[in-house]
Every structure is written in structure tokens, then in C-alpha cells.
Amino acid sequence: MAEQILILDFGSQYTQLIARRVRELNVYCEIHPYNNIPELTDDVKGVILSGSPCSVRQDDAPDVDLTLFKNKVPLLGVCYGAQLMAQKGGGKVLPSKIREYGRAKLAKLDQHNELMKEIAIDSVVWMSHSDTIAELPENFKVIASTPSVEVAAFKVEGEETYGIQFHPEVTHSAQGKELLRNFVVHIAGCAQDWTPDIFVESTVEELKAKLGNDKVVMGLSGGVDSSVAATLIHQAIGKNLYCIFVDNGLLRKNEFEDVLDSYKHMGLNVKGVDAKQKFYDALKDITDPEAKRKAIGRVFIEVFDDESHKIDGVKWLGQGTIYPDVIESVSVKGPSATIKSHHNVGGLPDFMKLKVVEPLNTLFKDEVRLVGKTLEIDDTILGRHPFPGPGLGIRILGDITAEKVRILQEVDHLFINGLKKAGLYDDVWQAGAILLPINSVGVMGDERTYEQVVSLRAVTSVDGMTADWCHLPYEFLADISNDIINGVKGVNRVVYDISSKPPATIEWE
Structure with a gap:
């Protein structure tokens, strides 16, 4: 079994990001719910406690027995995880007096501490919490602060136990990857051989x-x-x-x-x-x-x-x-x-x-x-773009017929091939065409037409959870619109979807 880092999930939206950052260090890790912890085997080299949308001050706050890990493997608490450690150790966690959300800069730093090695003063970190650690237990030592957060990071003396109130896993934390490397590689001693x-x-x-x-x-x-x-x-x-x-x-x-x-x-x-x-x-x-x-x-x-x-x-x-x-x-x-x-x-x-x-x-x-x-x-x-399991069935709004499929296949073919020829395909996370259940008036030659409308959709994303519409060149969109209207019988109008996710989804259905 490969050596690994165990990540306990308290419900944070960022938990998967912690795992992704650890994996990027060529170290295997697994996420498990805080209330369903696997047996601590010899291959577990360290444990990370995630953030949470909850407050440690709630009566029903997620809790975990820290003695399962303390003095057995290195332990790192992130945001809620750090606050939980402080509270269980006898410290005080209170509502923040000022809003602690967004970018902050480290103002004080113990660069001799193993977790903070090579982290710079003024390094940008991402805060996302409504509570703050107001008082640390006696054996806890502050190792980093920001102008508004005195306890931005701490270490428990005599233990390889650490807590940070910011999120190193998000890209907004400029040296977040370095901090995680310090914990995973230098403190937990993982060999970075999971390739x-x-x-x-x-x-x-x-x-x-x-x-x-x-x-x-x-x-x-x-x-x-x-x-x-x-x-x-x-x-x-x-x-x-x-x-x-x-x-x-x-x-x-x-x-x-x-x-x-x-x-x-x-x-x-x-x-x-x-x-x-x-x-x-x-x-x-x-x-x-x-x-x-x-x-x-x-x-x-x-x-x-x-x-x-x-x-x-x-x-x-x-x-x-x-x-x-x-x-x-x-x-x-x-x-x-x-x-x-x-x-x-x-x-x-x-x-x-x-x-x-x-x-x-x-x-x-x-x-x-x-x-x-x-x-x-x-x-x-x-390198293929993601494609929905139901295929064009959810890109044809309304009922489905073989003729509608034919029309959409031709439109989609021109759009996707056009992206490839223009060298844009790899810049797009997902692209496709949607056949709308409406007709519009057009003129082709000297004749009036009343034919179907298609919408083109192209988005950029990392994992599909959020997405932004792709700013494709106007000249490209003009050429593709022209190719579709001239080349696909039954279509006389092309529109481009400029909605981001959220609030819109990537697919229309």
C-alpha cells in the first residue's frame, strides 16, 4: 500500500482542492468524512482536518477525537480544523469582530518553524471564516499572523500538530503549495513517489x-x-x-x-x-x-x-x-x-x-x-471535451426526431471542426451546439425562410463545477455562423450563449 495523507472532511467546499494539491506533490491521499474515519494504518503518514461551513461554537458542530492522531502522526488543521484544535485544547473561538474573508497578507512569521520554511513575509493568503481563534491554549504557539488576525497559524509545542486559519489549497494563497509541501514532505516525511x-x-x-x-x-x-x-x-x-x-x-x-x-x-x-x-x-x-x-x-x-x-x-x-x-x-x-x-x-x-x-x-x-x-x-x-451521457438528446430542446438529430449533428460538426482548425479547441473545456424549439424569419436569396435557430456554447473550466463562457474571436464566430447557415439545411439563425455557471448550467437541459 502506498504511503498516504488522510484528509478528514468537515464539509468544506475546498476539501477536494486539498486532495488535489497533495496529489500534485506526487503523494497519495484519501478523503474520508470526519464521522467515518478508517483505521490508522502504518501507511498513513499525516492527517489534515478540512474547513467547514459550520462553527465550532454550534451545539451540533462536527467533532472528532484528536487523540486518535496526536503524537502518532503529524496533524494539520485548516480553518475549521484549526479552530477545533484550539477549542478542544482549552482555547477560545469567538465570532470575528471584522469580516475575515478574501485576501490577506502575512505580517508576522516564524520562518524557523518547519511549516513556515521559505514562506515570505507579506505572502498573500486566503481567509474564509466568520469565527476567529481569540485565545490559544497554553502550549500553543503563534507562528504566523496577519494585520487583522493574530492567530493565523500555530504549532502545539512538543507535538507535530499545526493549525492555520487560512486556506493554502486555493490558488489565491500565493505560497499555499509550498506550505502544504512543508507539511506533507518535510514534516510528515512522504517520499513523493506516487506517479x-x-x-x-x-x-x-x-x-x-x-x-x-x-x-x-x-x-x-x-x-x-x-x-x-x-x-x-x-x-x-x-x-x-x-x-x-x-x-x-x-x-x-x-x-x-x-x-x-x-x-x-x-x-x-x-x-x-x-x-x-x-x-x-x-x-x-x-x-x-x-x-x-x-x-x-x-x-x-x-x-x-x-x-x-x-x-x-x-x-x-x-x-x-x-x-x-x-x-x-x-x-x-x-x-x-x-x-x-x-x-x-x-x-x-x-x-x-x-x-x-x-x-x-x-x-x-x-x-x-x-x-x-x-x-x-x-x-x-x-484531449476530448466532456460529452454528456444522454448526448445530443439534451441538446435538442423539446421532442427528439431523427431529422432534428441530423440537423444538430451537422451544426455540431462544423462548430467543433472549426474550433480545431482555428487552433481554439484545446483552449475550450467543453463546446457544443443546442437546437432551439423555435423558428425565426430569414431571407435566403430572394426567398423568405422560416427555419430553426441554433445556439453555440463554449466554456472554460477546470472541473465543470463552475465555468465561464469562452470569449471566442468575433471573426471566428462570424465565419462559423456563415458556414452553418450556408451548410445546414433547416437552420437560418445562429446565436452564441454568453452565460456562466453559475447561474446557468453548461448544458441547457
Whole structure:
């Protein structure tokens, strides 16, 4: 087992960021809810307590027994975690007299302290708290202050226990990564040897031991996660991996053929299933977005189940689940409210009676791409924009017909290829076109037209949780609009979506 840092989640919006920053140091870490702590094994080299939207002064404030860790492994409390340490040690945590949110500068600093080594005076840190540590316990020592926060950081004397009231994990904290490196590498002593190469090597060995000669079936989407997961499983069991790629009639233009071809070049055993008509029949006259998603998911399960039963002796279902999905399912506050359901293999029902294998369930999306590079998966797959499971089904507002799909496929094809030709594709996190349920008046030649409107959407993002609309050049948008109106029969108007997330979502449905 790789040495690791254990992160206890008290519900902060930044908890995943702490894990990402630790992973960037080539150190493995795991997030666990504060109320579901795993056994402290020898591979745990340090523990980080996250922030929280709660106050330690609340009667029902999240709490943890610190004796589980103190004097056993180094301990770092971040914001709420630091306040919890101070309060449990006999200090005082009170409401802040002034608002402590946003950028602040370190004004005093004990640069001899291991946590603060190479951190500069006046270094910018990010504060985000309504309480403050007003009084420290006797054996606690201040190691950093800002002009308005006396206890910006502390160390417990005689222990490798530290607390900071700012957030080193956010990019606004200028030397946050250095501070985390001080804790993870210099104080906790992690070796920084958790790399994509090591991950591939150890994961393939684990898969060989777990799967043996068993057969695995896996649904592929053409996306990054399922492609990388399939490649790892294939390296472990070869021909015993059976992949299924379903054409739901809602893919991009030529995507079914192109993806099948790319998988064959990767040596994967993939069966393509043309199920377009089944999906179109199930979607007939459905206009509600959630009803469309559920219909697409239901038919996918039926098709996948039928194909799986054609393979004798399958015992495992392979999935491309990644770490954020796992964290979400065991979050402190429970799974987030459902904004929209997603169609993916993870939704397969119990009646399939298959054991599940998820080789990527400890990785973030950016780490999946790095592992894909190690596996030498083609950049055309690794660099693909995210594409929703229900495909064009949620980019056609209103009911779905084969003709509407044709129109949107042509529009999308011109837009995506245009981004690639203009060298803009890699600057965009996700792009696509939406077919609107309205017609508009136009003039083509000397004739009046009354045809459909499409909206183009392109956003920049890191992980899809927030996104900003992409400021594409006007000249590019003008050319693409012209190409679409001239090249796609049935469209006479193109608009560009300039909404950010939040408040708008990336997809329209």
C-alpha cells in the first residue's frame, strides 16, 4: 500500500482542492468524512482536518477525537480544523469582530518553524471564516499572523500538530503549495513517489490478482474515463475484457465509426451495437428533460444487458468511476441535491448480478489523463471535451426526431471542426451546439425562410463545477455562423450563449 495523507472532511467546499494539491506533490491521499474515519494504518503518514461551513461554537458542530492522531502522526488543521484544535485544547473561538474573508497578507512569521520554511513575509493568503481563534491554549504557539488576525497559524509545542486559519489549497494563497509541501514532505516525511507510472504498474498487478481468469464486460463511451479504465483492465486480463459501445442515435456526426476505429487500433475487443431506432422509439413525443434522460438511461440498460447475456461466464462489470464520484457518495452532508440525472454504466441495476471493478476510483480527472498518457492512449481520446451521457438528446430542446438529430449533428460538426482548425479547441473545456424549439424569419436569396435557430456554447473550466463562457474571436464566430447557415439545411439563425455557471448550467437541459 502506498504511503498516504488522510484528509478528514468537515464539509468544506475546498476539501477536494486539498486532495488535489497533495496529489500534485506526487503523494497519495484519501478523503474520508470526519464521522467515518478508517483505521490508522502504518501507511498513513499525516492527517489534515478540512474547513467547514459550520462553527465550532454550534451545539451540533462536527467533532472528532484528536487523540486518535496526536503524537502518532503529524496533524494539520485548516480553518475549521484549526479552530477545533484550539477549542478542544482549552482555547477560545469567538465570532470575528471584522469580516475575515478574501485576501490577506502575512505580517508576522516564524520562518524557523518547519511549516513556515521559505514562506515570505507579506505572502498573500486566503481567509474564509466568520469565527476567529481569540485565545490559544497554553502550549500553543503563534507562528504566523496577519494585520487583522493574530492567530493565523500555530504549532502545539512538543507535538507535530499545526493549525492555520487560512486556506493554502486555493490558488489565491500565493505560497499555499509550498506550505502544504512543508507539511506533507518535510514534516510528515512522504517520499513523493506516487506517479502515473507507479499507479499503472500497481493497478495492473492488483487487477491481475483480483480478476484472475474471470471475464469482464464494460460499456465504453469514447470518453477519457471509460477508455483509460478499459485500457488498464485490458493490460491485466487481455481478451477476457469484452467492451460494448452502443450507438444511441444521439452521438456526434461519425462518432460511432470513428470511436470504434480508434478502439480497434488500441487492441481492445469492442462490439459496436446500432440501437438508434430503439432510442428514437423510446423518446417519441417526450419533451421533459428529466424524462428524456431517464428514457435514454433505461434503453441503454436494456441494450447493454441484452449484449452482456450473449457473453458466456461474465462475472465483472468494468466502470470508469473516478474519485469525485466516490467522494460525493460518502460526503459529510450526503449526496448533493439532484440537478439532473446522468446516463452512464454506473446506473446499471442489481439484476445484472455482476461484481464491479473500478480501476480509476482513486483518481481525479486530470490524473486520469496523466495515466492515459502513460498508457500511450491517443491524444484524440485524452484531449476530448466532456460529452454528456444522454448526448445530443439534451441538446435538442423539446421532442427528439431523427431529422432534428441530423440537423444538430451537422451544426455540431462544423462548430467543433472549426474550433480545431482555428487552433481554439484545446483552449475550450467543453463546446457544443443546442437546437432551439423555435423558428425565426430569414431571407435566403430572394426567398423568405422560416427555419430553426441554433445556439453555440463554449466554456472554460477546470472541473465543470463552475465555468465561464469562452470569449471566442468575433471573426471566428462570424465565419462559423456563415458556414452553418450556408451548410445546414433547416437552420437560418445562429446565436452564441454568453452565460456562466453559475447561474446557468453548461448544458441547457
